[in-house]
Amino acid sequence: PSQKPHFFNYIYYIRLMQEQEDIYENEFFITLQENYKNIYTDAERKRSTILIPQSVALKGVEISYDDIETHILNESPFFQQQHVSLNNKTVQIENGYIITKQGKNSFIKRRV
Secondary structure (H helix, E strand, O other): OOOOOOOOOOEEEEOOOOOOOOHHHOHHHHHHHHHOHHHHHHHHHHOOEEEEEOHHHHOOOOOOHHHHHHOEEEEOOOOOOEEEEOOOOEEEEEOOEEEEEOOOOOEEEEEO
């Protein structure tokens, strides 16, 4: 459907299940390339990290601008292993996990 990406630093695949899928058939990736082309092109140019949820996690979900911004990360200029999303959420990538802080004492941890 869409043009294949050039090389990024990483493309992380969040595996909510042990199921493989073709990234070029993934609804999130297709939406990013087709509906948010400027964001995709900029991420490609900056060699950003793009977190792509598996399609099974997207059932019944309308992908929003905020979702797109949340899933594109740039390396933190201050801390190793930390990244900042386009909407300024701090994310840590460590030992195969993506860790996000959700408020004062709440964390979300996802395996990649």
